[in-house]
Amino acid sequence: MEPTRVPTRDELRSAPKVLLHDHLDGGLRPASVVELAADAGHELPETDAEALGRWFTESADSGSLVRYLETFEHTVGVMQTGPALTRVARECVEDLADDGVVYAEIRYAPELHVQQGLTLDEVVGAVQEGFEQGCEASGGRIVVRHLLTGMRQAARAREIAELAVAHRDRGVVGFDIAGPEAGYPPSRFLDAFEYVRRENGHITIHAGEAFGLPSIWEAVQWCGADRLGHGVRIVDDVTPGDDGTAELGRLASYVRDKRIPLEMCPTSNVQTGAADSIADHPIKTLADLRFRVTVNTDNRLMSGTSMTNEHALLCEAFGWGLDQVEWLTINAMKSAFIPYDERLDIIMNTIKPWYAAQR
Ligand SMILES: O=c1[nH]cnc2c1ncn2[C@H]1C[C@H](O)[C@@H](CO)O1
Numbered sequence: 001m002e003p004t005r006v007p008t009r010d011e012l013r014s015a016p017k018v019l020l021h022d023h024l025d026g027g028l029r030p031a032s033v034v035e036l037a038a039d040a041g042h043e044l045p046e047t048d049a050e051a052l053g054r055w056f057t058e059s060a061d062s063g064s065l066v067r068y069l070e071t072f073e074h075t076v077g078v079m080q081t082g083p084a085l086t087r088v089a090r091e092c093v094e095d096l097a098d099d100g101v102v103y104a105e106i107r108y109a110p111e112l113h114v115q116q117g118l119t120l121d122e123v124v125g126a127v128q129e130g131f132e133q134g135c136e137a138s139g140g141r142i143v144v145r146h147l148l149t150g151m152r153q154a155a156r157a158r159e160i161a162e163l164a165v166a167h168r169d170r171g172v173v174g175f176d177i178a179g180p181e182a183g184y185p186p187s188r189f190l191d192a193f194e195y196v197r198r199e200n201g202h203i204t205i206h207a208g209e210a211f212g213l214p215s216i217w218e219a220v221q222w223c224g225a226d227r228l229g230h231g232v233r234i235v236d237d238v239t240p241g242d243d244g245t246a247e248l249g250r251l252a253s254y255v256r257d258k259r260i261p262l263e264m265c266p267t268s269n270v271q272t273g274a275a276d277s278i279a280d281h282p283i284k285t286l287a288d289l290r291f292r293v294t295v296n297t298d299n300r301l302m303s304g305t306s307m308t309n310e311h312a313l314l315c316e317a318f319g320w321g322l323d324q325v326e327w328l329t330i331n332a333m334k335s336a337f338i339p340y341d342e343r344l345d346i347i348m349n350t351i352k353p354w355y356a357a358q359r
């Protein structure tokens with residue numbers, strides 16, 4: 001058998017990719033942050049776009065999720081008006097489409113964007129406007145939906161869950177919680193999750209990033225998470241054997257058996273200390289064990305990354321080829337929160353034909 005060939009970055013950029021975990025306030029263009037900050041009178045640590053981009057990646061690279069999250073002050077701070085949100089959303093779609101992303105679910109916390117008087121509804125409307133502009137500018141090459149995030153350290157999760165359900169026919173496909181994980185277990189927000197489930201809505205929860213198995217267990221078994229944001233620590237419930245086999249604990253078995261998708265974000269995980277390096281990232285073990293693994297960017301600005309870059313790093317570290325990238329991409333598309341027929345359409349008419357043409 002021929003050895004697997006590691007794809008080039010150009011090939012990976014052309015490949016249709018699916019992104020389930022990307023924060024709107026973590027993906028701004030540095031030059032836009034500079035311009036928007038000047039308009040808003042927001043003081044930045046650097047005013048040259050290139051230096052500012054470096055400042056974000058270096059500051060986020062601390063080994064601590066809490067310190068990583070502090071950098072968002074300078075993106076959220078410039079996303080407080082309708083036009084600013086629309087611009088950021090439009091540029092996000094343009095950048096993803098240029099990177100070969102064909103389907104994306106972009107998340108943000110509406111409650112962070114009301115400092116200058118916008119209502120929660122206006123925040124979602126302004127982002128939707130930007131997504132529509134971006135999709136149009138990209139000639140229909142990409143489909144984009146929103147996930148609304150409640151912040152763990154605030155007490156507005158129920159309100160945000162209701163907002164997500166209210167906007168379900170205007171682009172919003174799910175509900176999430178984010179922010180510092182230690183000290184804020186998902187069960188604190190049970191009321192919000194139960195509401196979303198009663199409304200037949202979709203849930204993803206940041207869990208198993210800065211805290212371990214108890215957080216994942218609560219997310220899945222108490223809160224009904226359909227997907228896990230990161231979920232890297234599920235590997236703590238996997239005991240490797242000598243002969244390449246592994247023994248799964250009950251929680252890891254449940255997550256694998258139920259095909260609960262793991263939204264893995266390798267570079268972000270290295271920056272926050274959830275993984276030691278890309279080469280040591282649990283994604284390799286979990287992919288080998290056929291968990292439903294997906295690859296994501298988390299925060300393109302803070303991690304200085306893109307979908308192409310995340311895939312390139314993994315292919316280089318693990319010797320993965322296009323077959324593996326196709327598997328990851330189909331995993332992600334199967335796990336999207338849009339209706340089944342729409343998922344199938346993208347798999348059958350966009351993803352599979354591209355890979356078939358490479359063979
Ligand atoms: O990786 C993350 N873990 C937890 N919270 C995060 C992560 N990346 C971004 N956030 C937070 C900061 C943003 O302001 C918020 C909404 O996008 O979500």
Ligand SMILES: [Zn+2]
Nearest residue numbers: 178206229298
């Ligand atoms: Zn995240």
